[in-house]
Amino acid sequence: xxxxxxxxxxxxxxxxxxxxxxxxxxxxxxxxxxxxxxxxxxxxxxxxxxxxxxxxxxxxxxxxxxxxxxxxxxxxxxxxxxxxxxxxxxxxxxxxxxxxxxxxxxxxxxxxxxxxxxxxxxxxxxxxxxxxxxxxxxxxxxxxxxxxxxxxxxxxxxxxxxxxxxxxxxxxxxxxxxxxxxxxxxxxxxxxxxxxxxxxxxxxxxxxxxxxxxxxxxxxxxxxxxxxxxxxxxxxxxxxxxxxxxxxxxxxxxxxxxxxxxxxxxxxxxxxxxx
Numbered sequence: 001x002x003x004x005x006x007x008x009x010x011x012x013x014x015x016x017x018x019x020x021x022x023x024x025x026x027x028x029x030x031x032x033x034x035x036x037x038x039x040x041x042x043x044x045x046x047x048x049x050x051x052x053x054x055x056x057x058x059x060x061x062x063x064x065x066x067x068x069x070x071x072x073x074x075x076x077x078x079x080x081x082x083x084x085x086x087x088x089x090x091x092x093x094x095x096x097x098x099x100x101x102x103x104x105x106x107x108x109x110x111x112x113x114x115x116x117x118x119x120x121x122x123x124x125x126x127x128x129x130x131x132x133x134x135x136x137x138x139x140x141x142x143x144x145x146x147x148x149x150x151x152x153x154x155x156x157x158x159x160x161x162x163x164x165x166x167x168x169x170x171x172x173x174x175x176x177x178x179x180x181x182x183x184x185x186x187x188x189x190x191x192x193x194x195x196x197x198x199x200x201x202x203x204x205x206x207x208x209x210x211x212x213x214x215x216x217x218x219x220x221x222x223x224x225x226x227x228x229x230x231x232x233x234x235x236x237x238x239x240x241x242x243x244x245x246x247x248x249x250x251x252x253x254x255x256x257x258x259x260x261x262x263x264x265x266x267x268x269x270x271x272x273x274x275x
Contacts, residue, residue: 002149004063005032006056008040008077012069014122015151020047022124023029024150033059035074060085065093065144066110072098076270079107084112091140092204097162098263101133103271111135113144116162121151126255127169131159138228163260165254175252180206 003025006013016032019025028049033056034040053059058139060066060082070078075096092110094101095117104112112133120126128148132141157165166262167173212218218226220224228235 001029001064002062003030004059004066005030005069006034006059006066006082007058007069007071007274008032008043009069009071010066011042011117011119013039014119015067015095015117016043016050018124018151019122019147020050022150024147031059031062052143052257056082057085060090063090065091065147067093067095070094072096072267073270075099075103075267076107079104083109084108088135091136091144093144096171098260098267100264100267101131101159103267105133105135106271111137111140113140114159115144115148115154115164116166116170117152119173120169124151126152126173127155128166129162130154131162132156163257164253167256171256176206 003019005016008016012032012034016030020027020030026049027047028051031051031053032040032043035051035052037054040052044050056078066077066086068075075094086108088109088111090103090110092108092112094104094112094114097112097114099115101114103114113136114129114131116129116131118126118128121128128151130141130145132147148154155165155180156170180199180202184195184202187193187198188195209223212223213220224234224238228238
């Protein structure tokens with residue numbers, strides 16, 4: 001099985017390196033192209049056997065599973081470029097959330113899926129969101145999810161929930177890292193604790209909390225209750241957070257959705273504009 005990648009930017013390269021480092025794929029079973037060829041050449045140098053090429057059409061023609069890891073504004077151009085090389089039996093996977101499955105199906109013959117990876121996949125953790133078009137068979141879904149399960153937990157979601165699911169699984173690490181950064185900043189400023197020590201403590205806390213919420217059997221609510229003692233320090237601090245953060249996460253989701261639908265409209269204009 002040959003797996004191809006068009007686009008080796010941030011998420012494309014994370015997918016490639018995670019799949020190799022996890023042992024899910026050998027480099028010689030992978031081929032990739034990128035608009036800036038030097039970026040894909042770096043992967044070829046790092047992983048002997050990995051094939052870097054300058055032609056998107058070559059990648060499309062040589063792949064059994066083809067990952068499209070390009071920006072929304074580039075999607076229609078790339079789809080039109082490779083459509084002659086894509087056959088009905090290929091699995092074509094978009095990792096770009098604003099691009100709709102129906103749009104790709106209108107241009108490409110292949111079996112279309114959309115997966116939304118996360119930076120957490122780089123350490124073989126976190127979720128990968130899986131959304132499938134009508135041409136994808138149950139066997140195709142199993143094949144793709146077996147591949148992704150080496151670096152993540154594949155979770156099927158409805159396309160209508162792509163954005164909010166991405167907020168939680170893909171944008172969430174940045175939001176959580178922001179919270180950790182501000183928590184550490186305050187700890188250093190208020191007490192003088194060495195920053196390196198504070199970061200290590202906070203990082204281990206996040207790791208442990210994730211385990212409690214997955215394999216530990218806790219819900220977010222039950223975990224707060226278990227840590228808090230009535231009238232104690234944690235309860236007092238949670239009350240402060242509840243008051244100060246009232247409505248903040250609603251605004252966060254409104255913000256991400258507003259930008260998402262702006263991108264959706266731009267992509268739609270590309271796909272349905274007169275040629």
